[in-house]
Amino acid sequence: MPDADSIGSAPPSGAAVVSGVLREVAERLEALAERGECGVIDLKSLPLSDSHLQQLRERLGRGEVSAQLEILGPSEIWETRYPGVWWVRHLGVTDLVAAERIEITRVPDILSAALPDVVTAAQSLNDDLALYATTRRERTDHGRT
Amino acid sequence: MAEPETIGELLSERGISRRGLLKYAAYLASLMALPPWQSNAIADALAAARRQSVIWLSFQECTGCTESLTRSFSPTLENLIFNLISLDYHETLQAVSGEAAEQARRSAMRDNKGKYIVVVDGSVPTRDGGVYGTVAGQSMLQILNDTAAGAKALIAVGTCAAFGGIPHAQPDPTGAVPLTSLIKDKPIINISGCPPIPEAMAGTIAYLITFGRLPDLDHLNRPKSLFGNTIHDRCYRRSFYDKGLFAKSFDDEGARRGWCLYELGCKGPVTYNSCATLKWNGGVSFPIQSGHGCLGCSEPNFWDKGGFYHPLSTPTGHPTAAVGAAAVAGIGVGAVSALLARRAKREATSTGEKP
Numbered sequence: 001m002p003d004a005d006s007i008g009s010a011p012p013s014g015a016a017v018v019s020g021v022l023r024e025v026a027e028r029l030e031a032l033a034e035r036g037e038c039g040v041i042d043l044k045s046l047p048l049s050d051s052h053l054q055q056l057r058e059r060l061g062r063g064e065v066s067a068q069l070e071i072l073g074p075s076e077i078w079e080t081r082y083p084g085v086w087w088v089r090h091l092g093v094t095d096l097v098a099a100e101r102i103e104i105t106r107v108p109d110i111l112s113a114a115l116p117d118v119v120t121a122a123q124s125l126n127d128d129l130a131l132y133a134t135t136r137r138e139r140t141d142h143g144r145t
Numbered sequence: 146m147a148e149p150e151t152i153g154e155l156l157s158e159r160g161i162s163r164r165g166l167l168k169y170a171a172y173l174a175s176l177m178a179l180p181p182w183q184s185n186a187i188a189d190a191l192a193a194a195r196r197q198s199v200i201w202l203s204f205q206e207c208t209g210c211t212e213s214l215t216r217s218f219s220p221t222l223e224n225l226i227f228n229l230i231s232l233d234y235h236e237t238l239q240a241v242s243g244e245a246a247e248q249a250r251r252s253a254m255r256d257n258k259g260k261y262i263v264v265v266d267g268s269v270p271t272r273d274g275g276v277y278g279t280v281a282g283q284s285m286l287q288i289l290n291d292t293a294a295g296a297k298a299l300i301a302v303g304t305c306a307a308f309g310g311i312p313h314a315q316p317d318p319t320g321a322v323p324l325t326s327l328i329k330d331k332p333i334i335n336i337s338g339c340p341p342i343p344e345a346m347a348g349t350i351a352y353l354i355t356f357g358r359l360p361d362l363d364h365l366n367r368p369k370s371l372f373g374n375t376i377h378d379r380c381y382r383r384s385f386y387d388k389g390l391f392a393k394s395f396d397d398e399g400a401r402r403g404w405c406l407y408e409l410g411c412k413g414p415v416t417y418n419s420c421a422t423l424k425w426n427g428g429v430s431f432p433i434q435s436g437h438g439c440l441g442c443s444e445p446n447f448w449d450k451g452g453f454y455h456p457l458s459t460p461t462g463h464p465t466a467a468v469g470a471a472a473v474a475g476i477g478v479g480a481v482s483a484l485l486a487r488r489a490k491r492e493a494t495s496t497g498e499k500p
Contacts, residue, residue, distance in 0.1 A: 039182065041181065042175050042181040044422075047379065071161075071162065071164045071165050072225065092428075098175075099174075099175045101171065101175075101181055109167060110164050116153060116163055117162045117163050117164075
């Protein structure tokens with residue numbers, strides 16, 4: 001059960017969290033630049049209102065790259081104006097945000113094709129080519145008769 | 146074609162790429178308060194895991210918990226959970242009935258001994274040998290004891306299974322008890338709520354599959370990631386509480402302006418749950434956002450704690466009275482904030498600034 005102190009004390013203000021997040025992004029970007037260390041900040045776990053998120057987006061801006069993904073619902077990813085800092089937003093049911101994070105990395109992993117998918121794709125493309133060749137041969141044979 | 150052995154193979158067969166798992170892992174990490182950089186490892190672990198056998202037992206309940214889990218999702222990200230589990234027994238959802246259904250439960254218990262998870266919704270009647278609840282000629286008490294014996298862990302979904310809930314409310318004619326009163330030798334996770342938030346149920350099951358262990362639990366066996374804060378802690382009306390601005394009735398000026406519902410009986414300050422952040426119906430709203438105070442449905446004995454519309458500081462004859470006093474101290478703080486806010490407004494107005 002909460003005590004009097006926990007009930008009476010207010011959570012940190014959103015503005016304070018916004019500057020805290022920006023400082024963390026700066027630290028992690030330095031770590032990426034100097035040691036190649038990647039980092040992620042989960043924005044949904046922080047007490048940020050929509051207007052604070054908007055402030056954060058404006059402070060980070062938009063850079064050269066953006067991508068729209070369609071995987072179990074839409075996702076949007078864009079590089080901020082600081083290369084290596086990416087805003088990643090995954091939407092779920094009726095376009096509500098399921099996950100929203102800042103990734104500090106050269107390229108977010110979700111943009112790369114994963115090896116198991118590449119293996120499946122190679123098999124699938126070969127199957128398609130074989131099917132195409134068979135269909136074409138059958139059509140040719142049918143034309144001759 | 147061979148049956149897929151792992152979740153990764155199954156998803157691939159269903160046309161869901163590894164990116165789908167990465168997206169789900171990002172969602173799960175956020176939901177369960179896991180370190181966000183672990184999402185790649187979570188996706189890998191899920192891809193390599195086998196589908197988790199789940200036996201769902203429904204006892205003294207209203208089916209609201211099942212409704213919550215199955216009807217609140219659209220076929221997108223959040224229902225990926227149904228690809229992660231093999232729901233081997235669920236009276237309401239399974240196609241078979243009668244002896245074939247009971248056979249399905251026994252087969253799952255035999256084939257997955259020591260590995261299956263038992264999900265229970267509803268409390269268990271124990272009075273008079275448990276005769277007030279029977280399924281297929283067996284008492285619920287007996288079914289629970291038999292099924293729990295070979296389980297890896299149990300999840301009590303809903304306040305009835307977690308704390309006894311409404312069947313346990315006075316005068317409790319059936320001697321209804323929660324799982325923790327009966328099963329002492331197995332890990333039990335409580336996902337309380339009436340009903341629980343669907344994401345809380347799905348997230349906990351996904352956590353178990355991914356890590357093969359229980360998440361961190363609070364003193365009432367609830368995952369700390371989902372029950373670590375009170376509704377009040379994360380309520381968007383909290384700033385009104387801190388300023389001492391309260392609605393006095395459901396149609397007064399304060400209610401229309403969205404002020405705090407504390408004086409209308411809101412139990413947010415003593416209720417641990419994620420309604421204020423995860424919300425309901427796919428994140429659309431939650432009771433306080435819809436203009437009604439929190440009922441405290443995820444806490445033990447919420448039905449017997451006095452009126453839903455009595456403010457917490459009203460003596461109820463229950464242990465919450467102590468918390469009520471603490472909440473009054475909170476109002477004291479809020480009143481000072483309000484005074485400061487009024488003074489700031491006066492000063493700002495006198496200097497021509499907007500408040």
